[in-house]
Amino acid sequence: MTAQNPIVFQIENLNLFYGEKQALKEISIAIYEKEVTALIGPSGCGKSTFLRVLNRMNDLIDSCHITGNVTYHDQDIYQPKTDVNGLRKSVGMVFQKPNPFPMSIQDNLIYGPKCQGIRDRFLLKQIVEQSLKQAALWDEVKDRLKESALALSGGQQQRLCIARTIAMKPEVILMDEPTSALDPVATAKIEDLISSLKQDYTIIIVTHNMQQAARISDKTAFFLMGELIEYGDANQLFSTPENKKTEEYITGRFG
Amino acid sequence: MSNKRKAQDFLLQFGTYFAAFFSFATLSLIIFFIFTNGVKLLNLDLITHDYQAKTHIAEPLAPNDTDYFEPEETLKAEVYYSPRWGLGLIDSIDLMGKTQVEIAYVHPSSPFQQLHDKGLSHELLSLKPDMMIIRIAYSDQPSSLARYGAEQMIDELALSNQIRELEFTIPGGGIRGSIITTFYLIVFSLLFALPIGIGAAIYLNEYAKNNRFTRLLRSFIELLTGVPSIIYGLMGLAFFVPFIINVSSATSGSILSGSMTMAVILLPVVIRTTEESLKVVPDEYRQGSLALGASKTQTTFRIVLPGAFPGVLSATLLAIGRIIGESAALVFAIGTAIKDDIRVTEQSTSLAVHIWAMMTDEPANIELSSTIAIIILLIVLLLNLLIKLLTRRFLRKVSAPR
Amino acid sequence: MSRINTTLRSKKILIDQFAHQGLKTLALLSASFIFLIGSVILVKGLTPFLTDNDGLGRVGLIPFITGNVWLIDPTFQSSLYSVGFLIITTLYIVFLSLLISFPVGVLTALFIAKIAPKKLAECFRSVVEILASIPSIIYGLFGAGFILKIVYQMSQLVGVQSKGGNSVLSTVIILALMTIPTITTVSEVAIRSVDQRLIEGSLALGASFTQTNFKVVLTAAKSGIFTAAILGVGRALGEATAVSLVAGGRRSGLSFDLLDTTATLTTTMLEGMKESQGLDYNIRFSVGMVLLVVILITNFLLNLIKRKVGKIHVK
Numbered sequence: 012m013t014a015q016n017p018i019v020f021q022i023e024n025l026n027l028f029y030g031e032k033q034a035l036k037e038i039s040i041a042i043y044e045k046e047v048t049a050l051i052g053p054s055g056c057g058k059s060t061f062l063r064v065l066n067r068m069n070d071l072i073d074s075c076h077i078t079g080n081v082t083y084h085d086q087d088i089y090q091p092k093t094d095v096n097g098l099r100k101s102v103g104m105v106f107q108k109p110n111p112f113p114m115s116i117q118d119n120l121i122y123g124p125k126c127q128g129i130r131d132r133f134l135l136k137q138i139v140e141q142s143l144k145q146a147a148l149w150d151e152v153k154d155r156l157k158e159s160a161l162a163l164s165g166g167q168q169q170r171l172c173i174a175r176t177i178a179m180k181p182e183v184i185l186m187d188e189p190t191s192a193l194d195p196v197a198t199a200k201i202e203d204l205i206s207s208l209k210q211d212y213t214i215i216i217v218t219h220n221m222q223q224a225a226r227i228s229d230k231t232a233f234f235l236m237g238e239l240i241e242y243g244d245a246n247q248l249f250s251t252p253e254n255k256k257t258e259e260y261i262t263g264r265f266g
Numbered sequence: 267m268s269n270k271r272k273a274q275d276f277l278l279q280f281g282t283y284f285a286a287f288f289s290f291a292t293l294s295l296i297i298f299f300i301f302t303n304g305v306k307l308l309n310l311d312l313i314t315h316d317y318q319a320k321t322h323i324a325e326p327l328a329p330n331d332t333d334y335f336e337p338e339e340t341l342k343a344e345v346y347y348s349p350r351w352g353l354g355l356i357d358s359i360d361l362m363g364k365t366q367v368e369i370a371y372v373h374p375s376s377p378f379q380q381l382h383d384k385g386l387s388h389e390l391l392s393l394k395p396d397m398m399i400i401r402i403a404y405s406d407q408p409s410s411l412a413r414y415g416a417e418q419m420i421d422e423l424a425l426s427n428q429i430r431e432l433e434f435t436i437p438g439g440g441i442r443g444s445i446i447t448t449f450y451l452i453v454f455s456l457l458f459a460l461p462i463g464i465g466a467a468i469y470l471n472e473y474a475k476n477n478r479f480t481r482l483l484r485s486f487i488e489l490l491t492g493v494p495s496i497i498y499g500l501m502g503l504a505f506f507v508p509f510i511i512n513v514s515s516a517t518s519g520s521i522l523s524g525s526m527t528m529a530v531i532l533l534p535v536v537i538r539t540t541e542e543s544l545k546v547v548p549d550e551y552r553q554g555s556l557a558l559g560a561s562k563t564q565t566t567f568r569i570v571l572p573g574a575f576p577g578v579l580s581a582t583l584l585a586i587g588r589i590i591g592e593s594a595a596l597v598f599a600i601g602t603a604i605k606d607d608i609r610v611t612e613q614s615t616s617l618a619v620h621i622w623a624m625m626t627d628e629p630a631n632i633e634l635s636s637t638i639a640i641i642i643l644l645i646v647l648l649l650n651l652l653i654k655l656l657t658r659r660f661l662r663k664v665s666a667p668r
Numbered sequence: 669m670s671r672i673n674t675t676l677r678s679k680k681i682l683i684d685q686f687a688h689q690g691l692k693t694l695a696l697l698s699a700s701f702i703f704l705i706g707s708v709i710l711v712k713g714l715t716p717f718l719t720d721n722d723g724l725g726r727v728g729l730i731p732f733i734t735g736n737v738w739l740i741d742p743t744f745q746s747s748l749y750s751v752g753f754l755i756i757t758t759l760y761i762v763f764l765s766l767l768i769s770f771p772v773g774v775l776t777a778l779f780i781a782k783i784a785p786k787k788l789a790e791c792f793r794s795v796v797e798i799l800a801s802i803p804s805i806i807y808g809l810f811g812a813g814f815i816l817k818i819v820y821q822m823s824q825l826v827g828v829q830s831k832g833g834n835s836v837l838s839t840v841i842i843l844a845l846m847t848i849p850t851i852t853t854v855s856e857v858a859i860r861s862v863d864q865r866l867i868e869g870s871l872a873l874g875a876s877f878t879q880t881n882f883k884v885v886l887t888a889a890k891s892g893i894f895t896a897a898i899l900g901v902g903r904a905l906g907e908a909t910a911v912s913l914v915a916g917g918r919r920s921g922l923s924f925d926l927l928d929t930t931a932t933l934t935t936t937m938l939e940g941m942k943e944s945q946g947l948d949y950n951i952r953f954s955v956g957m958v959l960l961v962v963i964l965i966t967n968f969l970l971n972l973i974k975r976k977v978g979k980i981h982v983k
Binding site: 066068071073096097098099100101103104106108110111112113122123126127172175176179 | 572573
Binding site: 271275276278279281282283284285286288289290292293295296299300303461462463465466468469470473474482483486487489490492493494495496497498500501504505530533537561562563566567587590591592593594597618619621622625626630632635636639642643646647650 | 680681683684687688690691692694695696697698699700701702703704705708709712771772773774775776778779780783784792795796797798799801802803804805806807808809810812813814845848849852876877878879881882902905906907908909912913934937938952953956959960963967
């Protein structure tokens, strides 16, 4: 094994409860910088829930509480004095369904920076162009930045959402099944995009689609019933899984 | 199938048709009644005129030294014109059926353009079309009176060389004051009700946890819906009226105290409508915004509230409709004195209370009431139509993307 | 430690907390008005019973609630204020108006929801919506200018001297007209939400369309229809200005005669207030208090009946 990249997220003994119901059990995992980590598993296994632990989106659910340690660059993000907004700025998120705001393409992109207090017009313009280029959307929309984002196709909307996240200059991008609502062509574009983004960002992606995980990920984690069954190099996990359940899942025995 | 059952079915069926027709007939009757009674007074003068008629006694400032005024416009056939005084008069009939003399035309250089008020005010007056002449007194012959008609007045005018004084009326019956009051009421009520109502709705829908305290808050607000407006009126009378008297120059019920009372009436409507539209804003927008590092406040005011804007707008329109239609509460919270000079710290009537004040007067003025009713009805219908269009567009917009 | 930018942190959190507390205050303020109303009415309304009323004498609670006279002449005497007859006539009038508005309202709702062709239903729905949005003062004007004349002429036909038509009958008609749209709108929603399978089941058993509508649909929508009636009664009990234009302002004596003048709790509150303090002022709050109690009790009883009725049948 080659030299490991530095660790971004270190999770130890994480338990998560929705009221009485336990959704994640004793998860311990380390996420490495500038890699694509894929989380796979059948629906309801807790992979999306785990993803939302990392930028504290679970805070929106009243009944949700966790135990264990989640550190981001050695900072415990569940400390009471954590700056959640700052965390979410550094750890961006792309959702399952494309969710551009009902405003123009440009306004979608500068919404985040503006919320951070950036007012400089020139800078904002630069951010728009840069992030659209990085998201490989610039050529398609450069002439209609003032048009509504809702007029874009599904795939374009999703890339806009990625661009919107990039505009915040995050370190990590969380992706919650970003292609499940898209057609194959749009999916392929997003996958290409993810591969190119890897150079600059740490990407954690939840996916239903095992081929996708095999194609794009460096590390893969297999979740089942709220437990982390296996975690390791993607190639290794897909070719010679250690756990029998993993093998059954990736060979299509269930799920 | 027996005939008896068929007959029974027919009767029941007929019942529903009859009931539906009954509603239709009611609406037609109300509209028919209001229009036949009110339409004859419906014109621009009504909106611009004062309610109280004003009578003046005045004398010409300068003696008449010209002899002949050629009318500068062609006068209608039924106008009697005196070239010597430059005055055109016409016969008309007032609401009580009495003959009166109306001014149809005053020549620009007629002596009647400059009159000296003999009353307290000593201001400079001039005769204008639509005013009514009651009496003209001369130095050299008996007075001419309105009840003998325009023709005789013109004839007698032609014989005289000097006018001692004349009495004339600026007609009343206008509703300018009540329109202004209604407008003030709308502005101030919304000024109080919208911030509080929208804020409360945002709190309940975006911030409040679903616990007993929140449910209690909700049920208290819901209770307001069931309170009759006359009770709100009493509350306004006992609470807001003294409050405004304490903090301003008001000495009795005022537009301000009425607006505050009205705002409380509007609160449950505004809160419910706003909350419903907040609920329609997709959760994905909130999550998307939060995931970008925007704070809760930024998310709420920059993403959620703009998304709910059409709902807030229809809440506003509903509120305006309610303000225009409200009468019982305002009778207590403002008062029933019909005014022409409107001040927010004084009594005056909204259009609806104007109707009530006239209908409880002796004799009731059904004609003018119906005219005001036409205006109210048109505004209310327009608001309803707008709300419908808005709701339809809002639903389409929210369900359209993706 | 520098990975998470903390410069904006405290400011944002402060704003968030400020917004949260501010909005909460507005919600609390909105909820507090019900207490403001309650306490104002209670404090002012109880004054006539607890004080000497500036020498006019204390009003007795029992005589007030059971009495038969509402101050006829200007000699202010506390014993002359009573609302017993007003409570009874108010309930009597509301009951009679419900007798008209309930069947008409429900049948109109049934017509719109189930019987009329789509276009016609849409048209009638608009008619009902417009009726619902007409302000009560316009109903009052219509009553004073139209219904009164009709009732007056009718009473002359039967040889009764009615006072210009101001009567129980006119009041009942106006209240019925005003409550029909309320009842129609609410019961239409209930009727439309009746499970289609129930209807198909009934039709499959050989019941005719009309029988199904009346026996199955109306029964299934019973709970919603009852709610409509409760709302209608609420509106009728609280209605003031429209009724005051047609009631005739009766000051004493209980009368159930349809063509006799009448008065309700609300019209009495509205009538000729002379002072801005003192007994004549405070006593209106007492009437308001009584009105609120009447509304609360009526609502409670109707809801009790609704629960009982609801238990017997399906839904």
